[in-house]
Amino acid sequence: MNKRINTYAVVLLGIIVLSQYIAHDANAASSGVSPVTKSTTAAFMLDKLGSITLKSNVSVKLTDMDVFTQPGGNILTYTLIYSNGTSNRVDLIDYFTKITTTGGTVIQGKSVTIDAGKKMVPAKSSQTVTYYVHIGKAIKLNGVKVSIFGWDFNSANYQKRLGVFTTPGGYTSLVPQGQSQKIMMNNLPVTTKAESLQKIQMNGKVYMKIGVSLANLGTKVLINPDYKAYLKSSGGSVFELKLEDASSNYKVQPQEKKTIYYLAEVPSYMKTDNMTLQFAYEDPTLKMNLPVKSFKLPGLKAADSAVADYAVKKIFIANNAVETQLKSAAVYAENESAKWSLQFRIKNLGNKSVTLPAYELAIKAAEGFSIPVNSNGLANLTIKPLEEKIIDLSGVVPLKLNQSALQLLLTEPSIDGKVVFPTAYYKIPYSQESNNTLGIEYLIENNHGKFGVKLDSIQRLPWAEGDQITAKISIRNASLNTVQLPTLQALVKAGMNDLSGTVQIVTKNTLTSLAPSETTEMYVLARVPYSYSFSQLRIILQETSGDDVTKFLSMNTNAVNTMMNTVKAGGSYHINTNGQKAEVKERRSNAYSDNSSNLIYTELETISEEPRQSKQAQLVAYYKTPDNQFYEAKVSQSSNSTIPNGKNLVTVWSKIPQNVNTSDLVLYIGEGIAEDKSTESPGSMTGYINAVGLSLNPIAAKPSSNLKNVDLFPYNLSITKAEGTLAEGSDTINTVINYSLTKNNEYETGTYEHKLVLELTDSYGQSTEKTLTFGTDWTIGNNKSYSTALNSSLYKKLTGGSIRMNLYDEFQGRRILMGSQSYPIIYEKAPKEVNE
Numbered sequence: 001m002n003k004r005i006n007t008y009a010v011v012l013l014g015i016i017v018l019s020q021y022i023a024h025d026a027n028a029a030s031s032g033v034s035p036v037t038k039s040t041t042a043a044f045m046l047d048k049l050g051s052i053t054l055k056s057n058v059s060v061k062l063t064d065m066d067v068f069t070q071p072g073g074n075i076l077t078y079t080l081i082y083s084n085g086t087s088n089r090v091d092l093i094d095y096f097t098k099i100t101t102t103g104g105t106v107i108q109g110k111s112v113t114i115d116a117g118k119k120m121v122p123a124k125s126s127q128t129v130t131y132y133v134h135i136g137k138a139i140k141l142n143g144v145k146v147s148i149f150g151w152d153f154n155s156a157n158y159q160k161r162l163g164v165f166t167t168p169g170g171y172t173s174l175v176p177q178g179q180s181q182k183i184m185m186n187n188l189p190v191t192t193k194a195e196s197l198q199k200i201q202m203n204g205k206v207y208m209k210i211g212v213s214l215a216n217l218g219t220k221v222l223i224n225p226d227y228k229a230y231l232k233s234s235g236g237s238v239f240e241l242k243l244e245d246a247s248s249n250y251k252v253q254p255q256e257k258k259t260i261y262y263l264a265e266v267p268s269y270m271k272t273d274n275m276t277l278q279f280a281y282e283d284p285t286l287k288m289n290l291p292v293k294s295f296k297l298p299g300l301k302a303a304d305s306a307v308a309d310y311a312v313k314k315i316f317i318a319n320n321a322v323e324t325q326l327k328s329a330a331v332y333a334e335n336e337s338a339k340w341s342l343q344f345r346i347k348n349l350g351n352k353s354v355t356l357p358a359y360e361l362a363i364k365a366a367e368g369f370s371i372p373v374n375s376n377g378l379a380n381l382t383i384k385p386l387e388e389k390i391i392d393l394s395g396v397v398p399l400k401l402n403q404s405a406l407q408l409l410l411t412e413p414s415i416d417g418k419v420v421f422p423t424a425y426y427k428i429p430y431s432q433e434s435n436n437t438l439g440i441e442y443l444i445e446n447n448h449g450k451f452g453v454k455l456d457s458i459q460r461l462p463w464a465e466g467d468q469i470t471a472k473i474s475i476r477n478a479s480l481n482t483v484q485l486p487t488l489q490a491l492v493k494a495g496m497n498d499l500s501g502t503v504q505i506v507t508k509n510t511l512t513s514l515a516p517s518e519t520t521e522m523y524v525l526a527r528v529p530y531s532y533s534f535s536q537l538r539i540i541l542q543e544t545s546g547d548d549v550t551k552f553l554s555m556n557t558n559a560v561n562t563m564m565n566t567v568k569a570g571g572s573y574h575i576n577t578n579g580q581k582a583e584v585k586e587r588r589s590n591a592y593s594d595n596s597s598n599l600i601y602t603e604l605e606t607i608s609e610e611p612r613q614s615k616q617a618q619l620v621a622y623y624k625t626p627d628n629q630f631y632e633a634k635v636s637q638s639s640n641s642t643i644p645n646g647k648n649l650v651t652v653w654s655k656i657p658q659n660v661n662t663s664d665l666v667l668y669i670g671e672g673i674a675e676d677k678s679t680e681s682p683g684s685m686t687g688y689i690n691a692v693g694l695s696l697n698p699i700a701a702k703p704s705s706n707l708k709n710v711d712l713f714p715y716n717l718s719i720t721k722a723e724g725t726l727a728e729g730s731d732t733i734n735t736v737i738n739y740s741l742t743k744n745n746e747y748e749t750g751t752y753e754h755k756l757v758l759e760l761t762d763s764y765g766q767s768t769e770k771t772l773t774f775g776t777d778w779t780i781g782n783n784k785s786y787s788t789a790l791n792s793s794l795y796k797k798l799t800g801g802s803i804r805m806n807l808y809d810e811f812q813g814r815r816i817l818m819g820s821q822s823y824p825i826i827y828e829k830a831p832k833e834v835n836e
Contacts, residue, residue, distance in 0.1 A: 045167075045168045045170065045171050046062055046063060046064070046065070046165075046167070046168075046171070047063075048168070049061075049062055049165050049166075049167075049168075051083070052148050052162055052163030052164075052165070053162070053163070054082075054090075054095060054148070054150065054162055056086070057084070057085035057086045058082070058083070058084050058085065058086060058090050058121075059082075059083050060080050060081070060082050060083070060095075060148055061080065061081050061083070062078060062079070062080060062146055062165040063079050063080070063081050063128075064077075064078065064079040064130075064173075065077070065078040065079070065141055065144065065146075065167060065171075065173060066078075066141075066173040066291035066293075066294060067135070067138075067139055067141060067173070067291065068230075068278065068280055068289050068290065068291040069139055069232060069236065069238050070238065070289065071238075073134050073135070073136050073137070074134070074135050074136065074137065074138060074139055075132055075133070075134060075135070075288055075289065075290065075291070076099060076132065076133050076134075076135045076138075076141075076144070077112070077130055077131065077132045077290055077291055078097075078099070078109070078130070078131055078146055079128060079129070079130045079131075080097070080128070080129055080130075080131070080146075081126055081127070081128045081129075082121045082126060082127045082128075082129065083121075083126045084121040084122065084123060084124065084125060084126065084127075085124065086123060086124075087123050087124070088123055089120045089121065089122055089123055090120060090121040091119065091120045092118065092119055092120055092121065092127070092129070093119065094150055094151055095148065095149065095150050095151075095162075096108060096109070096149050097109045097131060097146060097147065097148055097149065098146075098147045098149065099133045099135070099144060099145070099146060099147075100144070100145040100147065101135050101136075101138045101140075101144060102138065102140050102142075102143040102144060103138055105135070105136070105138070107133040107134065107135065108133070109131030109132065109133050109146075110131060110132060110133070111129055111130065111131055111132075112130050112131070112132055112283055112286070112290060113283050113284070113285040113286055114130075114283075115128075115129045115130050115131075130290075132286075132288075132290060139236065141167055141171055141172065141173060142167050142168060142169050142170065142171045142172070143166065143167060143169065144166070144167045145164050145165065145166050145167075146164065146165040146166075146167075147161055147163075147164045147165075148161070148162045148163050148164070148165075149161055149162060150162050173291075173294050174276060174294045174295065174296045175194075175293065175294065175295045175296065176296055177194075177296040177297065177298050177299075178193075178298060179193070180192060180193035180213075180215075181193070181293055181295070182217070183279075183292065183293050185214075185222055185225040185227070186222055186223065186225050187218075188216060188217070188218030188220060188222050189217040189218055190214050190215065190216055190217065190218070190222060190252075191213075191214075191215040191217060192212065192213070192214055192215075192293070192295075193212070193213045193295075194210065194211075194212055194277050194295040194296070194297050194298065195211040195212060195213050195259055195298070196209075196210065196211035196298060196301050197209075197210055197211075197272070197275060197297045197298055197299070197300055197301060198210075198211075198300070198301050199272055199300055200421060201268075202421065205265055206265065206266055206267070206268045206270075207263055207264065207265050207266070207421070208231055208239070208263070208264050208266050208272070208275075209244070209261055209262070209263055209421065210229075210231065210241065210261065210262045210263075210264075210277055210297065211259050211260070211261050212229075212259065212260055212261075212262065212277070212295075213257055213258070213259045214252050214257065214258055214259075214260065215252075215256075215257040216252040216253065216254055216255065216256055216257075217255070218254055219254050220254060221251050221252065221253055221254065222251065222252040223250075223251050224248075224249055224250055224251070226281075227279045227280065227281060227292060228240065228241075228279070228280045228281070228282065228289060229241040229262050229277060229278070229279055229280075230277070230278045230279075230280060231262075231264045231266075231275060231276075231277060232275065232276045232277075232278060232294075233266075233270055233271065233272075233275055234271060234273060234274035234275065235270075235271065237266075237270065239264040239265070239266055240264065241262035241263065241264045241277075242262065242263055242264070243260065243261070243262060243263075244260075244261040244262065244263050244420075244421065247260040247261050247262075251319060262277075263421065272300045273299070273300075274296075275297045276294055276295065276296055276297055277294065277295045277297055278291060278292075278293070278294040278295075279291075279292040279293050279294075280292055306407050306425035306426060306427045307325075307326070307424060307425060307426045307427060308427060309427050309429040310325065310326060310327065310328075310429065311325070312324070312325045313325065313424045313426065314349070315410075315423055315424055317354050317356065317357070318352075318354060318355075319350075320348065320349070320350030320352060320354045321349040321350055322346060322347065322348055322349060322350070322354060322383075323345075323346070323347040323349055324344070324345065324346050324347075324410070324424060324426075325344070325345040325346075325426075326342060326343075326344055326345075326408055326426040326427075326428065327343040327344065327345040327390065327445075328342070328343040328431075329341070329342050329343075329428050329429055329430075329431050330431050330432065330433040330434065331397075331403060331430070331431065331432060331433060332432065332433040332556070333399060334496070335496075336398065336399050336400075337396045337397065337398060337399060338396070338397045338398070338399050338401075338403050339394070339395075339396055340363065340394065340395045340396070340397060340406075340428070341392070341393075341394055341433070341554065342373070342392070342393040342394070342395070342408065342428070343390055343391070343392060343393070343445075344361075344378075344390070344391045344392075344393055344408075345388065345389070345390050345391075346378075346381075346383065346388070346389050346391065347383075347386070347387070347388040347389075348383040348384065348385055348386060348387055348388075349386070350385060351385050352385060353382055353383065353384050353385065354382070354383050355380060355381070355382045355383075356378055356379075356380065356381045356382075356383070357412045357413065358378075358379050358380060358412075358413050359375060359378050359379075359410055359411065359412060359413075359423075360372075360375070360411045360412070360413055361373040361375040361378070361393060361408060361409065361410055361411070362395075362408075362409045362411070363395045363397055363406050363407070363408060363409070363428065364406065364407045364408075364409050364425070365397065365401040365402065365405070365406055366401075366402050366405035366406075367401055367402065369398075369401060370409070371395050371396070371397050372395070373393050373394065373395040373408070374393060374394045374395065375391070375393055376547075376548065376549070377391040377392060377393075377548070377550060378391055389447055390445060390446050390447050392446075392550065392551040393408075403430055404430040406427075406428040406430075407425045407426060407427055407428060408425070408426040408428055409422040409424075409425055410422055410423045410424045410425075410426070411423060433556055434556070435556060435557060435558055436455045436555045436556055436557045436559075437455075437557070437559070438455055438456065438457060438458065438557065438559045438563065439454065439455075439456065440454065440455075441453065441454040441474075441476070442454070443478060444553050446550075446551070446552055446553070447550070448483050448484065448485070448486065448552070449477065449478070449479035449481070449483040450477075450478040450479045451475055451476060451477060451478055451479075451483075451553070452474075452475075452476035452478045453473065453474065453475055453476070453553050453555070454473070454474040454476075455471060455472075455473060455555050455557055455559075456472040456473065456474055456521070457470075457471070457472045457563040458470070458471050458472075458537065458557065458559060458560055458561075458562065458563055459472075459562050459563060459564065459691055460528075460560070460562045461562065461622070461630075461668060461670070461688075461691050462530065462622055462630040462632070463527065463687055463688075465530070466527050466528060466529050466530050467527070467528050467529070467530045467532075468525055468526075468527060468687050468688070469492070469494065469499070469525065469526045469527075469528060469537070470523055470524070470525050470687070470688075470689055470691075471492075471523065471524045471525075471537070471539055471555075472521065472522075472523050472689070472690075473521065473522050473523070473524065473539075473541075473555070474519055474520070474521050475514075475519065475520050475521075475522070475553075476514075476517065476518070476519040477514035477515065477516055477517060477518050477519075478517075479516060480516055481516065482513055482514065482515050482516065483513060483514050484512065484513050485512055485513060485514060485520070486543035486552065487543060487544075488505060488522075488541045488542065488543055488552055489503075489505070489541070489542055489543070489544055490503045490505050490524045490526075490539060490540065490541055490542075491503070491538075491539070491540040491542065492524060492526040492537070492538070492539055492540075493537070493538040494526070494528055494532070494534040494536075494537055494538075494560075495532075495533075495534030495535065495536055496534075497528070497532065497534070499526040499527065499528060500526075502526050502527035503524060503525065503526045504524075504525050504673075504686060504687065505522055505523070505524055505525075505541075506522065506523040506524075506525065506673045506687075506689060507520070507521075507522045507523075508520070508521045508522070508523075508577055508578060523673075523689045524539055524541075525673075525687045525689070534560060535558055535560060536556070536557070536558050536560070537556070537557050537558075537560050538554070538555070538556045539554065539555045539556075540553075540554045540555075541553050541554070564668075564691065564692065564693045565692045565693070566666075566692070566693040566694075566695065567692055567693065567694045567695060568695055569586070569695040569696060569697040570585075570586070570697060571585065571695075572584060572585035573585075573692050573694070574609070575606075575616075575617050575671060575690070576690075577617060577671060577690070579610065579614055579615075580610070580614065580615070580616055580617040580671070581608070581609040581610050582606045582607060582608050582609050582610075582616055582617070582648075583606065583607045583609060584604055584605070584606045584669070584694075585604070585605055586602060586603070586604060586605075586667075586694060586696060586697065587603040587604060587605045587649070587713075588602070588603050588699060588713075589601065589602040589603070589662075589696045589697060589698040589699065590698055590699055590700065590701055590816065591662045591698060591700075592811055592812065592814035592815065592816055593658070593814065594813075594814055596658070597655055597656065597657055597658055598655075598656050598657070598658055598660070598662060599653055599654070599655050599656075599811070599812055599814050600623055600631075600653060600654055600656055600662050600665060600698070601651070601652070601653045601811060602621075602651070602652045602653070602667055602696060603649060603650070603651055603652075603713070604619075604649070604650040604651075604652060604669075605647060605648070605649060605650075605747075606647065606648040606650060607645060607646070607647050607648075608642040608643070608644060608645060608646045608647075608648075609645075610642075610644060611644055612644060613641045613642065613643050613644070614641060614642060615639065615640070615641050615642070616637070616638075616642055616648055617671040617672065618635075618637065618639075618671075618672040618685065619635050619637065619650060619652075619669055619670070619671065619672060619688075620635065620669070620670045620671075620672045620685060620687075620688035620691075621633040621635055621652045621654075621667055621668065621669045621670075622654075622667075622668045623654050623656065623665050623666070623667055623668075624665065624666045624667075624668050624693070625660055625664065625665060626664050629660075630668070631654040631655070631656050632654060633652045633653060633654040633667075634652070634653055634654065635650060635651070635652050636650070636651045636652075636749075636750035636751055636753065637649070637650040637651070637748075637749070637750045638748035638749055638750050639750075640748050642748055646746075646748065647746050647747045647748070648747060648748045648749070649713075649714065649747040649748070649749045649750075650750070651749075651750065651753070652667065652669075653811070653812065662696075662698045663696075663698055665696055665698070666693045666694065666695055666696065667693070667694045667695075667696055668691050668692070668693055668694075669691065669692055669694055670688030670689055670690055670691035670692075671688055671689050671690050672685040672687075672688050673685065673686060673687050673688060673689055674686050701809075701816040701817070701818070703817040703818060703819050703820060704818065704819030704820075705819070705820070705821070706719075706819060706821050707719035707805065707807055707818075707819045707820075707821045708720075710807055710818050710819055711818075712754060712756065712774075712809055712818070713744065714743055714744040714745075714747055714749065715741060715742070715743050715744075715774055716741070716742045716743075716744075717739060717740075717741050717756070717778075717807070718739060718740045718741075719737060719738070719739050719805070719807075719821065720738045720739060720740060720783070721737075721738040721823075722735065722736070722737040722738065722805060722821070722823035723735070723736060723823050723824055723825075723826055724790070724803050724823065724824070724825040724826065725825070725826045725828060726795055726798060726800075726825050726826070726827050726828065727828045727830065728799075728827065728828060728829045728830040729796055729830060730795065730796065731791055731792060731793050731794075731795045731796050732789050732790065732791050732795065733762070733789065733790040733791075733795060733803070733825060734787065734789050735760065735787065735788050735789065735790065735803065736785055736786070736787050737785065737786045737787075737788075737805075738783065738784070738785050739778065739784055739785070739786065740781070740782040740783065740784065741774065741778055741779065741780050741781065741784060742780065743774075743780055752774070753811060753812070754809055754810065754811050755771055755772070755773070755809075755810040755811070756771070756772045756773075756774065756778070756807065756808070756809070756810070757769055757770070757771055757772070757807070757808035757809075757810045757815060758770040758771075758772055758788075758805065758806075758807060759805070759806040759807075759808065760788070760790060760803055760804070760805055761803065761804045761805075761806070762790060762792065762795075762801075762803055763798065763801035763802065763803075763825075764792070764794055766790075766792055766794075768788075768790055770788060771810070772786075790803070798825070798827070799827050800824075800825055800827045801824075801825045802822045802823060802824050802825060803822065803823055803825060804820060804821075804822045805820065805821050805822070805823060806819075806820045807819055807820075
């Protein structure tokens with residue numbers, strides 16, 4: 001209590017002393033008018049009133065007058081300074097004062113509580129006393145009379161008027177607009193100025209927002225002075241002001257200047273011209289508000305003054321300077337909505353870590369609507385000194401609203417029903433979402449650094465019963481430092497359909513960090529029904545930590561037509577995946593036919609281009625017709641490791657209708673993947689990447705007229721001699737086939753699924769077939785022989801002739817005739833019996 005009384009006394013004393021100083025300064029000024037001189041016109045007028053003599057060498061002077069307007073009756077205060085030039089003390093009980101209002105009402109003044117103990121004026125000194133009176137509805141100060149009385153027991157009413165102060169016609173207690181006033185706050189000299197007046201409409205209500213600057217001229221910290229503030233309209237209405245939440249519990253360091261803000265709700269129809277701000281102090285004993293100082297407020301300033309496009313806005317959080325910026329904005333239309341993506345940058349300029357309040361963000365439309373913004377990334381975010389964060393925001397705005405006049409509102413959450421206004425408004429520049437052109441690098445920035453991102457290709461190819469969309473993305477580190485890449489997940493939207501539930505990401509290497517200018521590649525795969533048509537593809541890569549999801553990058557393109565590298569017939573292409581690099585080319589293609597369909601068959605040769613032993617990519621293949629029909633192919637290849645420059649033989653086949661021209665087929669080949677990496681096991685494949693279109697050169701098989709060089713790659717068979725032997729009267733032809741069988745062991749191969757079928761046809765047209773397996777029935781080597789027998793009762797009458805031998809390549813139950821050759825039947829007569 002005593003602290004408050006002392007504070008108020010110091011404030012009043014400071015005003016009096018300052019008024020006297022300024023009045024003197026104004027008299028001394030010869031040219032021009034200083035800001036301080038302007039602000040003290042009223043004090044100068046009171047100074048011109050002179051003083052009243054109470055008795056010899058004792059006088060009194062009026063130094064200040066103000067009024068506090070309140071519903072129960074206005075309070076007028078006035079300050080007198082008593083000067084005692086005698087050698088004895090002067091008792092103030094011998095004097096009293098009365099106020100005469102402009103309406104003629106006379107009221108005796110009483111000293112305020114903090115001055116009630118001032119009973120006398122010491123010798124050779126002065127004493128300041130402030131008085132108050134209730135003046136009812138009166139509010140004017142010019143023309144008010146302050147009468148000074150002394151006790152005179154010779155008078156009829158024992159009172160004698162010693163003099164009267166009449167305030168001049170132009171007197172006002174207001175500090176002029178735009179000028180500052182030095183007052184005492186918490187025993188500290190503070191230069192105070194009414195800086196701004198704003199009118200804000202929000203949630204159907206109207207608020208006035210007043211900015212007041214405080215410059216601490218003292219040597220200690222100014223902490224939240226216990227003054228009340230009031231807004232007065234030109235019509236006499238009074239509204240109590242409350243500190244804005246962001247300004248509550250403020251501190252002003254010595255020699256620091258800070259602007260604080262007050263708020264009051266007002267009627268929407270109230271005029272805002274000639275408004276005033278008044279500071280008051282509550283007298284705890286009198287239980288009334290006493291005026292401290294009043295300021296004429298500046299003209300109404302445009303509220304909602306938004307930060308310019310992409311400009312920086314400095315705000316303060318826990319007395320720390322924080323730099324904020326709406327860094328980027330992009331929008332695209334979907335149905336009846338405009339979908340906005342925003343990047344908000346925030347940097348701690350202070351020397352301590354700052355935890356952000358749980359800011360609420362909204363997009364404000366010119367039509368008055370407020371649309372919430374997803375701002376999870378800001379909630380309770382802690383930023384270290386000089387640390388910078390980029391937060392991704394998103395909002396959905398109805399298309400019928402003006403998209404070119406939107407603002408982003410940053411607001412602290414309301415507490416205990418307090419009215420909270422946006423901390424800052426940021427203009428949202430209208431910018432349609434850019435369309436990523438294939439092969440063009442775009443620069444992006446996020447919390448991990450700066451990156452050059454490029455959408456290398458889009459492929460839509462068959463997979464199982466639907467289609468697989470594959471987007472190849474390059475990410476280059478455009479920062480000057482090595483950056484750590486997060487674990488990413490993908491969202492994919494094709495047209496209006498969200499494919500995120502089918503997505504998988506494939507990385508070509510296991511790098512978790514990128515050096516400056518280093519590039520990594522990844523593939524984003526998603527599934528769609530083969531009949532689904534779309535013209536726009538959207539890909540978002542994001543990282544997840546608990547419940548927090550942060551966007552890493554987003555890409556959008558209408559280049560959804562399949563990009564396919566094509567290889568001419570007889571040419572080759574290269575697999576460039578690290579650890580599986582190889583050259584691939586067609587070795588041969590042909591068709592196995594039956595009465596209902598064809599089986600197209602292709603052999604591929606792959607040559608390892610790795611500098612050490614490695615397992616080759618497991619391939620996925622489809623045969624494609626000119627009218628975009630796809631036939632899934634089966635693939636057989638080795639799962640063994642391959643030495644540098646080692647070769648692999650890959651066999652590919654598929655059943656196709658007879659009316660499909662096999663010479664027009666293109667083989668689509670890709671590298672099989674499993675979940676998030678390349679696979680070495682065909683049974684675990686979940687898709688494929690880097691597909692190419694290999695034009696084929698099918699060759700129709702032409703049977704050879706002899707069997708001296710039969711190509712059954714990787715085997716080669718040569719029949720060097722064959723003959724059948726028939727004994728007279730026998731029903732069996734014994735056949736011996738002499739052959740040489742070699743195998744090319746340069747190649748790693750999968751399971752060899754070809755079979756050699758030996759067909760022997762006798763002179764009667766009867767046929768016998770033998771299915772032979774290389775390595776068992778027919779062994780590898782030179783000058784080998786194979787024996788078999790033909791049986792028929794007709795052979796008993798046969799005396800010679802030949803047998804035709806056909807060799808077939810059988811694959812998946814279908815045959816191709818490789819060659820034919822006839823060999824003789826040697827007839828052996830039975831030896832004649834010799835009679836002894």
